[in-house]
Amino acid sequence: MDSILQSISTGLGVSEPALRLLVSTLLGYPLAFVYRTQIQQKSEVLKNVFIAVSGIVLCYFNYGIDIRHSLAAVLFTYLNIKFLSGTSHSVILQFIVHMGHLLIGYYYTASDSYDIKWTMPHCVLVLRHIGLMTDIYDGKTDIEKLAPRYRQSALKEPPSLLELLGYTYFPSSFLVGPQFPMMRYKKFISGTFEDKDGYYQYSLKRFSLGCLYLILNQIGSAWLSDDYLFSKDYANANLFKRIVYLGLWGKFTLYKYISIWLLTEGACIGFGLTYNEAKKDWSGCQNINPYLFENARCFGDYIESFNENTNMWVANYVFTRLKFLGNKYLSQISSLLFLAIWHGFHSGYYMCFYMEFAVIFFEKEFTSMIAKSPTVTNILKSPVMTPVIFVVLKFYTVCNMGYCITPFVFLSYTKWWTLYSIVRFYGFIIFFPWVFLYKPVLHAILKSVDGSQRGSAVKEAKTE
Structure with missing residues (x-):
């Protein structure tokens, strides 16, 4: 298998880790089909087992023995829930340990370029687990004292170890997102979204857009290469041309992120995870708004349309909880x-x-x-x-x-x-x-x- 993937990646001109990431992302679609047709009507235990095992296998496929880092993180979170659940100490400890683990990983694995290593899915895990412990803490707080934005994700009952594994290794989201709270996962497993229609068309639409952006990224990368930016030809071009070229290069570079987010979102929709109860559609885990992104009139539009779930996570678990700063x-x-x-x-x-x-x-x-x-x-x-x-x-x-x-x-x-x-x-x-x-x-x-x-x-x- 390794030699086959290496040959394919060489032929395509991409790194093997990048190819494994793309293959894993696309495997989310057949896994979603199997879940919908064979698992969805089974018990919650079996649903969690299918989700957890599928994700763990994909994680091992991508990172091999380095899966030990995410498994250790799951074990720590479970012990934290077991012994300190619902206390402020649990949230602080969760933040310190998981961020510390991630930063130590960065220290030992970092190079001068962006690398697809175990730290990539681990940064997704870190936010997911910090948010989880915060939601458990919110669940122990009087509902009347909670801000409205915290109430929807607050957990009255902490998850079991099996639920935690499924939540952590959800096959189409643990690698690059999207982020979502444990409450959404619990509703998904309990069947809350199973009777909602339209998921197939919505999933196909996001998949198609993801493929389109992937093609555009490849075309743009060939035309607007990174290497040219450091060439003498670029340095000797007039300033206006350099500025325009850098802008177009940046736009096509962002298409790489947009494509993978659309593909993962499409698979999440296929599973039935993403139903938006407020909008009555399947946009609950939307990470990119292509229309707003392409029609942006200011940087605020870019930020609003790009990496939406991470931005929402930061807003819910960092920004709004810093009101004590008074500024x-x-x-x-x-x-x-x-x-x-x-x-x-x-x-x-x-x-x-x-x-x-x-x-x-x-x-x-x-x-x-x-x-x-x-x-x-x-x-x-x-x-x-x-x-x-x-x-x-x-x-x-x-x-x-x-x-x-x-x-x-x-x-x-x-x-x-x-x-x-x-x-x-x-x-x-x-x-x-x-x-x-x-x-x-x-x-x-x-x-x-x-x-x-x-x-x-x-x-x-x-x-x-």
Whole structure:
């Protein structure tokens, strides 16, 4: 089997771990079919056994003996539930042990590039298990004292070891997500979603989109290669071309993540896990909104549409639980810092999330200032401005997204700093001087424009 996979991966020009990941993702569909046709009407014990065994086999197929890391994590979580369940100490201990395990793993396995090793699914596991222990803690709290967003996932009864194994190794989600709470898994196993229609069509749609994005990524990777970014031809091109190229490269690079998320989501839908009780559809584990992503008019749209489940997890288990800091921006910075640490030690992660904070901060303040200017608002609402705004915003989002994700892809400082220098640090120039330079200037301009407009209106009124 190993030699066959190695031959195929060589022929396709991809790494063997990447091929194993893709094969495992696609195997989620026949496993979902078997579950639907043979297992769904069986006992909950048998359902859990099928889910757990399928996932464990896939995990071993990908990482071999390194499966011991996730099994050890499951054992620790189970013991934590058994002896400290529902206490604040259990949540703190869960966070320290699982994050510590992950970070030690990063330390010993990290290289200068992104590697598909046991730490990749383990980072999914870490969030899942920290969230689980927090949900058990919430379940022991008076329901009236819980914020509404915590009530849906709060657990009155902790899971059994078998449930924990099934939840951890759910075949189509343990490798790269999506994230979902134990409450959803319990509802799935109990048959809450079994009578809901439309899953087949929804699953097929996400599968088709996943295949389309995978093809686009392969085409884009051949046309907009990583190697070209470090070539003399790229460095010698004019600055505008370099900026546009970097933006398009970034967009096609993100298609890699979008494709795998769509494929895993499609398999999860096939199992019947993802029913959204609020929307009455199968979007409950949606991790990417392709329509919003492709039509993004700002970075806020990108963030809202991309990696939705992880963002929701951070919002529920980190951001909203930092209210004691008393400052929204401190909570946001802390959440982004957590995400960076969760990804690893490479400087690229920290620069990427720092850029995210800087861009979102800029956008919120800039749009707020524009919205308060009646003169500029009226000009922008003009039909003549619609195509102009579209082109400007498309250029802004695509080109700056490429700049922002460069450190995320080229993790080492020497690589991403080299690329930043090649494009003359244009992202830094756009966003970093906002507070002390651009904002005061824009404020003065808007004040002058609105003042002139009011003055003209007064003169016209007096003339009449």
